[in-house]
Amino acid sequence: MSTELRTLPKPIKGAGLTNAGVVVLQFxxxxxxxxxxxxxxxxxxxxxxxxxxxxxxxxYLGRPGTSFATVVNPPxxxxxxxxxxxxxxxxxxxxxxxxxxxxxxxxxGAAPYLVVATVAGWGxxxxxxxxxxxxxxxxxxxxxxxxxxx
Numbered sequence: 001m002s003t004e005l006r007t008l009p010k011p012i013k014g015a016g017l018t019n020a021g022v023v024v025l026q027f028x029x030x031x032x033x034x035x036x037x038x039x040x041x042x043x044x045x046x047x048x049x050x051x052x053x054x055x056x057x058x059x060y061l062g063r064p065g066t067s068f069a070t071v072v073n074p075p076x077x078x079x080x081x082x083x084x085x086x087x088x089x090x091x092x093x094x095x096x097x098x099x100x101x102x103x104x105x106x107x108x109g110a111a112p113y114l115v116v117a118t119v120a121g122w123g124x125x126x127x128x129x130x131x132x133x134x135x136x137x138x139x140x141x142x143x144x145x146x147x148x149x150x
């Protein structure tokens with residue numbers, strides 16, 4: 001992602017998605033892709049790419065200040081969608097042994113993508129916050145220099 005990502009034209013009008021909007025967006029993207037992949041076979045690369053897409057989409061479509069929710073939500077959304085899919089499409093129902101085994105297998109299938117996307121997301125979140133705090137400090141020092149010169 002480039003540092004000029006927020007300057008690209010967005011498909012939504014206004015300031016962007018709020019924290020709740022980012023959470024819903026990411027949940028639905030992960031649910032859609034994981035449902036398709038889980039219906040065909042084992043969860044893996046398609047769901048992993050959906051997690052990466054969800055994080056990038058949250059940064060792109062979210063308002064300034066939503067980067068924390070963008071990074072924290074995908075692992076939680078992936079876990080919840082996995083539980084929903086195992087108990088419905090997977091047919092595990094209330095069978096604890098089958099449910100637990102399917103849960104570990106499904107979470108393990110997309111774990112590398114989840115780790116890489118989350119680490120990259122945290123790095124981007126810290127970069128955005130570092131950059132904005134440096135701009136605030138520079139503005140503060142410029143204003144105080146002008147006030148002492150008078």
